[in-house]
Amino acid sequence: MNYEAVISCAPVPWPGGHSFLLQEVGPKKVIEHWSDALTEASHSLTLCMNEPDHALLDYISSSFPLSKRVSVRLNVPPEAAEGCSFFETDGSIKLRSGATLQPFLPASNPAEVWFRVVKRWLEELETKGSSLPEIETQPTPGVVVGHHCRISPDTQLIPPCWIGNRATLRSCTIGPFAAVGEKSIVSQKTRITNSYVKSGTFVGEGLCLDGLVVGGKRILEHSTGRAAQIIDPSMLCPV
């Protein structure tokens, strides 16, 4: 069965500036998690774009795995679709047969929905693992560590949490509900809870990340959508 989804590419304030569907959720993007959910149930997905999102189109055409059954349509069909797929406020993916089409995101803050997607993924890590379980380790249940990471012995990892490949953690506390993206560096005495450090980010010493998304030089409170810029590279900067 094919499910359709109405995509609008509204600007998002969070670090990186990409659209919702290209935000990281561990080693994958949101669009991949969405298509995985449909592929598992032998369904396909058609994205109906109100206006073209070139970054998303490029990603799907160039680097999206062919095995995932996702197609793109540059308009929204006027007639009722076979089925409709969308995200709920709690971050879950919904499939509705024979429904009229509705926007793929609820009207609430998109960063909040995105972090709920992340939280759901973190909760399932212990049982499902991430995309590459053969090269990841789980030192304790719910703590997933990628390959070529450098973690000092006094670093505390509290489940659920995920550490991306080639990350460096020094005497810090990570978790619960924390993700550190690939090639990121977290300095000593920093605590990260209920937060996401995007790939390739340096996080300085003695900081407190609680309820934040950080990446590049920007921080974002995912529950409110409030954002701020960090001007001191010793606190936060791209690697």
Place this chain on the structure above:
Amino acid sequence: MRTVGKHLHVARILANGRVSFPSNISVGLEIPAAGDLGIPESERGLYAAVSAPILNRSLRGNDWFIRRSIATARYKHVILDLVLVENTDFHGLQWLGDLRDFLENRETVLRIRALPPLELVLKFAGWESSSFAAWQKV
């Protein structure tokens, strides 16, 4: 308010809720009423405003008036108004942290009034929500 150093302005909040030091120097701020600040009638407070756009090392050494006032006049409350401050670097955070430690050692309560982006940066640097009172919303 009275300018006591580069980018630093102070006013005394008296026990009866009145504000002294209302000089002619305007930094574009309105001092909230003492009742709104939550200062008990029996206690006095010091209201300090920073007018620099960025909190950085230039403020170091300018806070002598706050420290001397706390030591001599025994203020129980210091209200630090950062509404005109857009951002801070590491040195600015260090200055704020040093000031907080100095005041804590003298059992003086420090509360900060800041715009949401700066408040987010301060929380990122480890400042707790209790440091920002309800009246700070501007």
